[in-house]
Amino acid sequence: MSEPDPAADASASTEGGPSLDGRLQSFVGLSTGPTHRAPDPVNLPMIRHWIEAMGDRNPVYVDEEAARAAGFAGIIAPPTMLQAWIMRGLRTSQEADEARARGVETPGSPNDQLMAVLDEAGFTSVVATNCDQHYERPLVPGDRLEATSTIDAVSGEKKTGLGVGHFITTRLEFTDQDDQVVATMLFRILKFRPRPPAGSREAAAAPGTQSTLQAPPAERPKRPRPALTQDNSFFFEGARQHKLLIQRCAECGTLRHPPRPSCANCRSFDWDTVTASGRGTIYSYVVNHYPQVPAFDYPLVVALVELEEGTRLVANVSGITPDTVAIGTAVQVGFEAFDDVLTLPVFRPVVASAASGDASGETRKS
Amino acid sequence: MSDARHSFTGNTAIVGIGATEFSKESGRSELRLAVEAVDLALRDAGIEPGEVDGMVTFSSDTNPEIEIARSLGMGELTFFSRIHYGGGAGCATIQQAAMAVQSGVADVVVCYRAFNERSGNRFGAGVQNRPPAPNAETANFAWYAPFGLLTPAQWVAMAAQRYLHVTGATSEDLGRVAVADRKHAATNPKAWFYEKPITLEEHQASRWIVEPLHLLDCCQETDGGQALVVTSLERARDLPGTPVVIEAAAQGAGPGQEMMTSYYYDDLCGLGEMASVARQLWQTSGLSPADIQTAVLYDHFTPYVLYQLEELGFCGKGEAKDFVKDGNIELGGGLPINTHGGQLGEAYLHGMNGIAEGVRQVRGSSVNQVPDVHHALVTAGTGVPTSGLILGVDR
Structure with missing residues (x-):
């Protein structure tokens, strides 16, 4: 299979292979990787750290009496803490990054492969854009969570303020110790081709043009002209x-x-x-x-x-x-x-x- | 001008409404959206296409009357008219239809507007690519575009900054309009932001588009079509549905009126065009603000909703910031506005979807029905020559 040409129009077919859009869509529905298991059960000390950092003074997260007065059986975890319970920790993340930097080959998850396809096509930058969480029930101390995630959607090519790119939506499903779904989360990122600074040589080359190096030094785009009449x-x-x-x-x-x-x-x-x-x-x-x-x-x-x-x-x-x-x-x-x-x-x-x-x-x- | 009574008031009615879904990418031509909307409106009215003899749309609409007529098998048309000034045309389509019916020029008039405003030509992208062919309209942009004042949001923001400065209203007061719209959209399955209410904190935290406007002060951009059918009240009473009486309809342009940039006259704290419309609506209907149970106030950007509350007399000058507090403009409040979710919450259909909501409120069929609606007020685009309507029940 030929290498995709980063300079080619992302929506056009590359010779001998499926179109980029076709390749991207083939990831939809796939698991992003192994199940995330919470290293610890939902617990009060971690809740205290969270509300301290967030400045959240709602007593139902720490005070049994206040929680019962609010209609709960006991204290509950802050709902937006959802993802915190399954985070793998800084060192694990760093080790994975370092291994990748050393060129250590690990069997790529579908998510890694999707990122690689977009990297190859020139969409090398990433930014998280939005996150929707839907809660089935409040989490309480002792709950032990697992989360599975799937690639929910990959958008067509979009023009954004940051540059041209594709939105990727990941769907995480959180289950408890009884295998009941307690929450779902949609997490969206933008993988984009970074826009060169305005006025730079690269900025002068329109997206999709074949060469940036031979382009003449760019003039700054002109301000909109006034339409001139005999009156003005x-x-x-x-x-x-x-x-x-x-x-x-x-x-x-x-x-x-x-x-x-x-x-x-x-x-x-x-x-x-x-x-x-x-x-x-x-x-x-x-x-x-x-x-x-x-x-x-x-x-x-x-x-x-x-x-x-x-x-x-x-x-x-x-x-x-x-x-x-x-x-x-x-x-x-x-x-x-x-x-x-x-x-x-x-x-x-x-x-x-x-x-x-x-x-x-x-x-x-x- | 004679405001005593417009001859069509109380004698004409809206008898059908129809709309496509509201989306970000319809995947269909603008013409098809228009035809679908008109088809649905006629089915809603119980009127055959062959009975339509008049059509009204916006001059900014791309769908010729005759294309729609051919598509649906309409016969001879005796009245066709287009109204200028962008979203200001909305309620005026109904006014022109009513005038045509009352004068006998036409019997059944369809008003429509359809576009792919999100997936096609986006108004919010600004006018920087407008070719400067010199005429009075393009020359107008000479005073703004070269300086970077390019988009409707920017044009409105210039007036809004002054309004906040003079009245002491704050960005949070603007946010209360957005919160109300999104609250109503959250319970409207047709709304783009169905089940997605926002808080005032989210409004405040949303990014700047153009200070003093946050992202959540700005309406969405939408693909879709909306149509409405107007005929005489006499005919309406023979149709299967509940007639919605046109109790007042007016157009207005103010002194010193500009297209979105009326910066040179007065204090930037009023809307001359809406003052004109308001005066006509109250005088020709014999009604007053106290008679209105719900209103659809054009909300491309939140500030002009505050201006409109003042120009229409729902509160005094500079008092809108107090009027919108404590949920007063939300369902259950003193004057629920934009019960469909407005253009911030339901869809940006150049205000035509707002007229449809006015019809539903009078019929008693809104998903966010206000109790005992006798009179609903609807306005069209502000900052431009505009129009307004009062719709009421048939007594």
């Missing part, structure tokens, strides 16, 4: 000349932004512009986290600035962080050329001296 292009032309222009009715002098063909005040179609002082205050703002578009850095502060002339406009603010941005902050305009054609106003907080009356119009240097 003056503003962007002004920005290129480092002027913040406001449309003004030539008849009655009313300022307006965003620009319009005519004055709502006097119905005149004649207009000119005035150059704003560039001073204003943050009237409102947002901090963008998702989705992340490659042209921008995140978290991205976008503000609605009220100019001292009275109009408002949306623009970015630099020299400010998501923690320091605030409504009412005094700002002063500057300009930044983002590419050959697009220059935009970018506001900065006014330094203290300027805020206290120095109307020099200088922007803060940082």
